[in-house]
Amino acid sequence: MNEQTLFRQTRWRLASWSDGVMGIVLTLSGFGVYEAIDHAHRTAADRELQAIAGRLHDNLEPTLQQPRELSASAQRFLPDACIRPHQCLEVTASHSPGDMFQGNYFIRLLSPSGDLVALAGLKPQGLALTSPAAEWQYLKDERNIRYRQITVPLQNPDAPLWGYLQVGSSLEDSDQYLTSVRFAFFAGLPLALAFVGIAGWWLAGRAMRPIRQSYQQMQQFTADAAHELRTPIAAAQATVESVLDMPHLSETDTRETLQVLDRQHQRLSQLIQDLLLLTCLDRQAQAQHESCCLQNVVNDIAEELAALALNNKVKLLTDIQVDQLLWVNGDEAQLYRLVFNLVINALQHTPEGGTVTLLLNEQDQQAVIQVQDTGVGIVPEYQAKIFDRFYRVDSDRSRQTGGSGLGLAIADAIAQTHKGKIQIRSQVGQGSTFIVSLPTETT
């Protein structure tokens, strides 16, 4: 699968998954909100019904003596009540003018056997007479409007059970409101999902940008590594083939051939070692904890590269500006390699008669190692790139020096695993200074 397809498919999958998850979350929260609204409406309606039924019950109960008979004092509390059930049932739906029931309430008084004795307040058509056995009930009239009803027994302590009081209210308003909530939810969900989908696609693109960059870097790295490995192998192969074509091989020819093969072999194994070190540094989040004295590192490198400096006719100086020993927490071999790479670069890019100075200093609890040279310098546009793997400013010159473009990449990776950094100051024709800052060991 090519890179473009791979990343587009991954982005698409990420966006779809986030959309799916958001869809589930929104649906569940929508149901939750809907249930909460429904519950709040039901509770408020039930409380209201209970309060009205309670008040009526308390007022009516002392006035009720004979079953099925409604005394005059009882009728005071039900001003618009129709006492005869048949009449009541014939009455068309109307609102009661009674002050107590001006809302959407109906009041029914039932006999102990459940027959209608009186009806007051709302008179919805087609509302069934229900058994008084259940306290709370939902009913529907012929227009399919829902009603909530409470039933309470009416019983004067001095008399047998008089009957039952049923108070009900229309749920039309709250049902309408809940319908509009449902509509808003079902209409809003696809819109919200479309928005989340677009946002998810955009966010997935942004989140994948660094992954894509590192994928491209990896691809570039593999291609560069393959190219670098192929070069010495191809050179060695060409040497062997040319020698094999020769009819006679003198001792000098053999020696020369073996020297070429040895050089290519060394180049190859150096490259493999560098690649392994880089892989190791990439995996290593932090350097090993051991104390490393930077004065020793600087002096050892100056000593080791003195011969090369002499050979290149370049002055190699050390300038240790601190009196006390500077200790850094890290891997001594790696820190040695870091400074070594910088100094060897400086020596290779400084013409005869130039100077390379190795400075050691301390600033704000940071050990500062500076590698200054009076060499060719680096143009500003290359300064950020020279730390990239396999990057060479001038291929021909670097090839002459034998570098593969990994020296500064390794130095930078080592500095990072030691929580340090490398900065560069350079002017073309005047020289470069590489400044390494490393946190000193805290005792």
Ligand code: ADP
């Ligand atoms: P190499 O191992 O090929 O030298 P490096 O990663 O060490 O690769 O360096 C990358 C590039 O940076 C080289 O091609 C070189 O031209 C440039 N460079 C490094 N150090 C110096 C320096 N002190 N002066 C000028 N150019 C330098």
